[in-house]
Amino acid sequence: MIIDCHGHYTTAPPAHQAFRDAQLAWVSDRSGPVPQRPDIPDADIRASIEDNQLRVLRERGGDLMIFSARASSMGHHVPDPGIARDWARACNDLTARVAAMFPEHFAAVCQLPQTPGGGLDDAVEELRRCVEELGFVGCNLNPDPSGGWWTSPPLTDRYWFPVYEAMVALDVPAMVHVSTTTNPAFHDLGAHYLNADTTVFMQLLTGDLFATFGELRLVIPHGGGAVPYHWGRYQGLANRIGRPGRATELLRNVFFDTAVYHQPGIDLLTRVIPTENILFASEMLGAVRGADPVTGIDFDDTKRYLDAVPGLDLPQIYEHNARRVYPRLTRPGS
Amino acid sequence: MIIDCHGHYTTAPPAHQAFRDAQLAWVSDRSGPVPQRPDIPDADIRASIEDNQLRVLRERGGDLMIFSARASSMGHHVPDPGIARDWARACNDLTARVAAMFPEHFAAVCQLPQTPGGGLDDAVEELRRCVEELGFVGCNLNPDPSGGWWTSPPLTDRYWFPVYEAMVALDVPAMVHVSTTTNPAFHDLGAHYLNADTTVFMQLLTGDLFATFGELRLVIPHGGGAVPYHWGRYQGLANRIGRPGRATELLRNVFFDTAVYHQPGIDLLTRVIPTENILFASEMLGAVRGADPVTGIDFDDTKRYLDAVPGLDLPQIYEHNARRVYPRLTRPGS
Numbered sequence: 014m015i016i017d018c019h020g021h022y023t024t025a026p027p028a029h030q031a032f033r034d035a036q037l038a039w040v041s042d043r044s045g046p047v048p049q050r051p052d053i054p055d056a057d058i059r060a061s062i063e064d065n066q067l068r069v070l071r072e073r074g075g076d077l078m079i080f081s082a083r084a085s086s087m088g089h090h091v092p093d094p095g096i097a098r099d100w101a102r103a104c105n106d107l108t109a110r111v112a113a114m115f116p117e118h119f120a121a122v123c124q125l126p127q128t129p130g131g132g133l134d135d136a137v138e139e140l141r142r143c144v145e146e147l148g149f150v151g152c153n154l155n156p157d158p159s160g161g162w163w164t165s166p167p168l169t170d171r172y173w174f175p176v177y178e179a180m181v182a183l184d185v186p187a188m189v190h191v192s193t194t195t196n197p198a199f200h201d202l203g204a205h206y207l208n209a210d211t212t213v214f215m216q217l218l219t220g221d222l223f224a225t226f227g228e229l230r231l232v233i234p235h236g237g238g239a240v241p242y243h244w245g246r247y248q249g250l251a252n253r254i255g256r257p258g259r260a261t262e263l264l265r266n267v268f269f270d271t272a273v274y275h276q277p278g279i280d281l282l283t284r285v286i287p288t289e290n291i292l293f294a295s296e297m298l299g300a301v302r303g304a305d306p307v308t309g310i311d312f313d314d315t316k317r318y319l320d321a322v323p324g325l326d327l328p329q330i331y332e333h334n335a336r337r338v339y340p341r342l343t344r345p346g347s
Numbered sequence: 348m349i350i351d352c353h354g355h356y357t358t359a360p361p362a363h364q365a366f367r368d369a370q371l372a373w374v375s376d377r378s379g380p381v382p383q384r385p386d387i388p389d390a391d392i393r394a395s396i397e398d399n400q401l402r403v404l405r406e407r408g409g410d411l412m413i414f415s416a417r418a419s420s421m422g423h424h425v426p427d428p429g430i431a432r433d434w435a436r437a438c439n440d441l442t443a444r445v446a447a448m449f450p451e452h453f454a455a456v457c458q459l460p461q462t463p464g465g466g467l468d469d470a471v472e473e474l475r476r477c478v479e480e481l482g483f484v485g486c487n488l489n490p491d492p493s494g495g496w497w498t499s500p501p502l503t504d505r506y507w508f509p510v511y512e513a514m515v516a517l518d519v520p521a522m523v524h525v526s527t528t529t530n531p532a533f534h535d536l537g538a539h540y541l542n543a544d545t546t547v548f549m550q551l552l553t554g555d556l557f558a559t560f561g562e563l564r565l566v567i568p569h570g571g572g573a574v575p576y577h578w579g580r581y582q583g584l585a586n587r588i589g590r591p592g593r594a595t596e597l598l599r600n601v602f603f604d605t606a607v608y609h610q611p612g613i614d615l616l617t618r619v620i621p622t623e624n625i626l627f628a629s630e631m632l633g634a635v636r637g638a639d640p641v642t643g644i645d646f647d648d649t650k651r652y653l654d655a656v657p658g659l660d661l662p663q664i665y666e667h668n669a670r671r672v673y674p675r676l677t678r679p680g681s
Binding site for chain 2: 202207249274
């Protein structure tokens with residue numbers, strides 16, 4: 014069985030985005046009523062999935078995708094808590110409908126209603142609702158709700174502890190995933206996402222989060238940003254700060270996905286990071302589109318790269334690690 | 348001959364840092380006179396180099412280091428232009444003394460007096476002084492003088508053009524290198540440096556800088572941040588923005604150094620990036636300290652990793668590329 018741990022609903026029906034657009038318009042001009050989410054027919058959801066993620070999943074031999082709302086649209090930089098709540102609920106309810114419609118092929122992960130500098134009570138409440146009432150298996154946690162201005166404390170700060178407490182109580186992991194950036198220095202997909210992955214790993218290296226939350230599990234997407242490529246640097250930095258071996262110690266709680274879009278990158282990832290810390294992911298339909306003109310392989314068809322690595326324990330990467338990190342995943346039909 | 352293109356004067360005599368401390372104190376309380384730079388005896392400089400960078404350079408078989416002031420101490424986030432000017436001049440004059448003292452082993456690269464949002468006239472003037480009067484061969488350009496808040500426009504913006512015009516006129520490259528960060532989200536060495544490398548590459552991918560400055564040469568340090576590891580992602584993103592092949596096109600003007608501190612990282616870099624775009628660098632004495640307990644090799648002894656790559660054109664990486672990118676380098680004794 015092949016579980017893709019990182020897919021987003023980038024193809025949601027247009028009415029969903031229209032609701033978001035209405036929300037953003039309302040934030041600028043509150044003279045009208047608060048926008049209400051639209052009714053979206055099952056048929057629209059079905060078509061948007063069958064023609065896209067489900068088709069590609071099947072074509073590539075995948076079985077199950079751990080699925081969440083479009084990451085770049087989470088839009089946590091909008092400071093209104095009510096808007097954030099409504100938007101997260103709308104996104105998560107839509108994700109839940111996909112998972113209910115295709116229970117063998119999609120397991121849901123929730124967006125949290127974060128705001129820059131805002132409290133995390135709403136995030137905890139939404140996480141509980143999604144896991145306990147809707148059967149979600151994890152969440153996406155944004156370490157920079159400001160959207161590229163990095164105004165939040167590091168993930169090791171007590172500010173974040175309410176979310177971690179809920180995660181541990183519910184036995185769900187978080188994928189650490191930023192949203193769009195409003196900072197013109199950063200391209201979302203080509204800089205901000207990877208920078209966040211790198212940044213968070215270093216926050217964890219210098220902090221002591223897992224001394225407090227020993228059971229907490231964090232998935233760093235996009236192959237861990239720059240981290241595996243600079244694994245020697247992190248070992249050396251751990252020495253420098255008087256914590257030799259610390260980079261490796263983090264691997265008790267930290268996992269990397271395989272959203273790395275060429276063979277040399279996957280070769281490095283699987284050579285450097287222990288197999289038990291690697292979760293299969295394509296992030297389709299996501300950041301990149303189309304095929305490498307040299308190889309003819311879709312850039313994000315990461316299974317092709319993994320299959321080409323000699324001697325790899327593929328069942329571990331394709332299924333077993335995901336089941337360990339996301340224990341609420343149930344087998345189809347169970 | 349082996350040229351290390353990336354070394355910093357991290358071992359400058361304490362009087363130099365004391366001057367900086369006095370500057371920073373004066374910025375907070377301007378009741379006293381503006382601090383003046385200290386007299387630093389030749390003997391102190393000689394000792395600080397001979398026991399450190401020069402010793403390690405020789406031990407590892409290196410010949411010449413392209414050398415600049417400590418990057419983390421550039422401190423461009425301090426907004427006072429006068430302080431920035433005095434500090435850059437003091438740093439560069441010290442670097443010039445090292446190069447004059449050991450002309451066969453050190454070639455100087457200058458720090459620029461940047462400030463957050465400040466004009467670039469002072470930077471251009473200091474660049475001209477260093478190259479024309481002191482024989483410098485390049486500069487370090489900080490894409491984020493705010494120190495981790497990323498308040499400057501992308502490097503493709505016209506804001507930066509005065510520096511590029513001077514660089515082209517003087518035929519010197521810039522290494523794109525940030526300084527310390529005051530943003531608690533980012534560790535300098537483990538996040539901010541690598542993020543900046545990644546960020547700038549994506550700025551260049553989406554912009555058109557080299558259509559305007561065809562002769563401009565930029566060196567992205569730390570092995571290009573996350574870029575080579577995600578080379579497929581950048582090719583796919585180039586497709587997505589309607590510019591297929593653009594990542595490769597950038598290699599006419601963009602170069603990566605080899606400050607990547609383990610064998611798998613160097614293997615990936617040399618496999619993915621054309622040999623003519625790779626410049627040898629260790630960044631010693633820099634970010635990481637000590638030896639890998641498994642291999643016994645100093646993490647930053649990057650020559651060891653390069654020597655272990657089969658079939659690599661080492662003279663190109665060790666010497667010829669540096670001479671092409673830094674044409675003001677003269678051969679020893681010339």
